[in-house]
Amino acid sequence: MSNFRFEEKHAIAGLAFSWVMALTCAAPPLFGWSRYIPEGMQCSCGIDYYTPKPEINNTSFVIYMFVLHFCIPLFIIFFCYSRLLCTVRAAAAQQQESETTQRAEKEVTRMVIVMVISFLVCWVPYATVAWYIFANQGTEFGPVFMTAPAFFAKSAALYNPVIYILLNRQFRNCMITTVCCGKNPFGDDEATTAVSRTQTSSVSSSQVAPA
Known part of the structure; x- marks a missing residue:
C-alpha cells in the first residue's frame, strides 16, 4: 500500500461504483419495493416514509435505506478521512x-473538515426527520417539516465541486484549464503549485506507510 498510485482506472472504478450505489438507492421503488410520493411542499418526490404499506414492503426498504445509504457511508467517510489525515500528517512530520x-x-x-461538515449538514437533518416520521407514522406533519431537510439533501451534489474548486489549487487549476480549452488565463502560478503539490504527494505516498 505504501507504493499505491491513484490512476485513471481507479477513478473509473470509483465512478462506476458510485452509479451502482445510486441505482440501488433510486431504482427499487420503480420495481415495487416501496414507492415515491410527493413530499414537503409537494414540488418534489421522495421515499414514502409516512406509511407502513406492507404490500410493497415499505418498512424493510426504509430500514435498508437508512443502514446502507446513510449509516454505512457515514462510517466510511469518517474512517477514510481520518486515515487520510493521519497519513498526511505523518508525511508532513517527516518533511x-x-x-x-x-x-x-x-x-x-x-x-476534509469542510467536506465532512457539508455532508453532515446535507444528510443528517434529512435522515433524522425521515426516521422520526417513519417511527411516528400516522402523526400529522406540516409541509415545511420535510421541505427544509429535503432541500439540504437535494443540494448535496453541489457542495463537493464547490469545495474542491475553492480549497484545492490543483483541482481549481485543472478546472480552469479545462474550461479555457487548455490554457490558464490567470497565469502559471496555479499550474506551478499544482505540479509541486503532485510531486510532494508522490514522494509522501512512497515514503509513508499507512498507520
Whole structure:
C-alpha cells in the first residue's frame, strides 16, 4: 500500500461504483419495493416514509435505506478521512523543513473538515426527520417539516465541486484549464503549485506507510 498510485482506472472504478450505489438507492421503488410520493411542499418526490404499506414492503426498504445509504457511508467517510489525515500528517512530520508539504497538509486538513461538515449538514437533518416520521407514522406533519431537510439533501451534489474548486489549487487549476480549452488565463502560478503539490504527494505516498 505504501507504493499505491491513484490512476485513471481507479477513478473509473470509483465512478462506476458510485452509479451502482445510486441505482440501488433510486431504482427499487420503480420495481415495487416501496414507492415515491410527493413530499414537503409537494414540488418534489421522495421515499414514502409516512406509511407502513406492507404490500410493497415499505418498512424493510426504509430500514435498508437508512443502514446502507446513510449509516454505512457515514462510517466510511469518517474512517477514510481520518486515515487520510493521519497519513498526511505523518508525511508532513517527516518533511518538516518543506514549506510546501506543511502548506499542503493544512490545505488537505481544512478541505476534509469542510467536506465532512457539508455532508453532515446535507444528510443528517434529512435522515433524522425521515426516521422520526417513519417511527411516528400516522402523526400529522406540516409541509415545511420535510421541505427544509429535503432541500439540504437535494443540494448535496453541489457542495463537493464547490469545495474542491475553492480549497484545492490543483483541482481549481485543472478546472480552469479545462474550461479555457487548455490554457490558464490567470497565469502559471496555479499550474506551478499544482505540479509541486503532485510531486510532494508522490514522494509522501512512497515514503509513508499507512498507520
